[in-house]
Structures are given as C-alpha cells and as structure tokens.
Amino acid sequence: MWFLRPDAIAVLKDKRARASLSRYFAIMENRLPARFRVMKAVSVDFSPDDPLKDLWHKHDQALSEFVKLDQEVCERGKPEAPDPASPSLLDLKHAIALRLLESCRFCPRYCGVNRRAGQRGYCQLGDQILVSTAFDHWGEEPELVPSFTVFTIGCNLRCLHCQNWTISQRFESGTPYTPREIAFMVDKARREGCRNLNMVGGDPTPWLHAWLEVSKYLKTNIPLVWNSNSYYSEETAKLLAGWIDVYLLDFKYGNDTCAKRISDAPGYWEVCTRNHLIAKKWGELIIRILVLPQHLDCCLVPILEWIANNLGRDVRVNIMFQYRPEWRAHEIPELRRRLTRQEMQRAVEEAKRVGLTNYIT
Secondary structure, three states, X not given: OOOOOHHXXXXXXXXXXXXXXXXXXXXXXXXXXXXXXXXXXXXXXXXXXXXXXXXXXXXXXXXXXXHHHHHHHHHHOOOOOOOOOOOEHHHHXXXXXXXXXOOOOOOOOOOOOOHHHOOOOOOOOOOOOEEEEEEEEOOOOOOOOOEEEEEEOOOOOOOOOOOOHHHHOOOOOOEEOOHHHHHHHHHHHHHOOOOOEEEEOOOOHHHHHHHHHHHHHOOOOOOEEEEEOOOOOHHHHHHHOOOOOEEEEEOOOOOHHHHHHHHOOOOHHHHHHHHHHHHHHHOEEEEEEEOOOOOHHHHHHHHHHHHHHHOOOOOEEEEEOOOOOOOOHHHXXXXXXXXXXXXXXHHHHHHHHHOOOOEEO
8 A cells, every 4th residue: 555755645735846847747637648649649741761851840830730739628627538640740750769879970979880780989879778666656746656666777977976876877878678568567566556657767868758758659648748967968858848747857068068077968058948948848847956965056046046047936946955965075075974954045045036936944
C-alpha cells in the first residue's frame, strides 16, 4: 500500500501549482488526454527517406494543425483522444530524430557523428537506449510524486559535482531495453498509480529518438515529463514542442564562465534561456535551481532575475538546497563543502526580492 508524502497530497489543492501546471493536473487526473496522444491523431503524409528539409517543413505544418486540434480537445474537456492516424505527427518526429542520429545534432555540441553506424561523439553513446534503473520515485517535486522515473545512461555535460555521476559519466554500463519494453513498464506503473513518466538520466537528450518511439507504444494516458539539464539543441527543442507535457528543466548557471568551468558547457546561458522560453511556449514548466556554495551572486541572482523578467513571477520554481560534494567536486575549491544556513536563507530572500510567487524549497 502506498502512503503519499503529505505535501504530495496538499499540492492537489495548491492554487498556484494548479494554475501554472493546469494541463498536467488535468492529464494526471485523467480529465484531458496527454499531448502525445493528441499528436498521434495528426495525419502527415511523408516518407522517412524524404530530404530532411522537406521533413522539417511538413513537421512545422503539422505542428500548426496539432495546436488547433489540441485546443479543440481541451475545449471538449474529455480524456479521450481523437482516433490515431498513420502516419502521424508523432511518427514524423520519430523519423526526424532518427535522421538527426545519423549526424548527431541533439545537443549544442553538434558532434555530427553517425550513432546509428556505431560512431561515438561527446556523450559516447550509441543508438540503443541504456537504462540504469526504472522505479516509482518518491523524492521529486510534490506534484510529480509518485513519478515513474527512468534513469538512462549518459549525459552531454561533465558536471564535476554530479550526484548521479556513475550514471551520467557511464561508470555503469546500463541495460539495453527496447522502446516497447519501456512502454510496457510505463503503462504498468501508470495503472498502478504513478502520476507521470519522468525521463531523466544522466540526461534524456541523447536518447530523444528512443523516447519518441516509446511514446508511440504507450497505451495509457500519462503525462510526459522531460527532466533535463536544458543543454539541448534547437532541433531537439523543435521535436519536443507539442510532445512534452511538463518540462522539468535545470537552470544551473547564471553565466558562461561558471558553466564552462564546472560543467564543460560552452554557450550555456544562451542555450539554457532559449530552451526555457520555448518550454514555456509549448508546455508547462518546472524549473530546478541547485544552489551552489559561493555561487549566489554569479549564478543564483542572475537566474532568478531572468526568470522573473522573462517567464513570469508565477512560474513553478524549485530552489534546491541538496548540494553535496560528489565525484570530482574537490577540483573546484568552493564546491568542497555544503551550503551554509546563511546561503540558504539568502537564496529564499532573493526569490522574494524578485517577486517569485510559486517557488518551493
């Protein structure tokens, strides 16, 4: 028998949380269909062998059709999705992802390697999804708990303080799964009461092609949560558009210098801010900020100010105080310790100062 965390029950009556995540709650409570189910109903005439430029053109046209259909579905206010089409917009997104895999462009590094042919880029990953663990997660944000969370191997960052470093840096080999097998596990978890599918790692970005295929086989109505470091390409952002229900995005650094020094993430600020804006446009958003020791002025303050000015003061934000030195954190002098009470207090004060109204800690 499950005993939900008290805050996971209380959040069901939290007006601010429900307002900022209204579609998510409607899907989770089975009052509306998940976006991927509506996407399956958008018919697109294409061949996987069409020029990539043509596939993108058809994608953009079909995405406009999806927006209209999704609006009609929401106005109807019922959980049933329209009858599926074949091929569909979801099929097209998957086909484009497979093409991108042949000259990998899932993240801003644009390695250009053919992962389908066995070549390896920065993330050192192939084309078959590798899973570390998959289970009902009770440690996420209250609105997500219990969350069926799939931790996949690999990441496109090198965060020296990574708390999942054995997964992200491939010290674990992982277990290969087919998308059908993962979909079976997800459907089972949903029937047993999980609120969502939480795609994480590492990071889900290198496995975008596989996750799109997983959703093709899902039979239950379940919200899709993209739990990412936010460091993904414009092409990935376009493929996520309309498919993802909740973007659960890290906002790690307030400048490129810290991002490069700690996570080897050049151009981080531009990429991260762009992807947060796109997420707010195409889905619902929960932002995670892991507060780092001595990084309040250089990172936390610019992040909070940007969020308030560009995403609104009512966006859902999780200000996280869970930092602990892990993996190679000792190489960064200020990251060799946990946060002080004064740093935690100031972080909350800064959130209040910029006017955020929907944050949790």
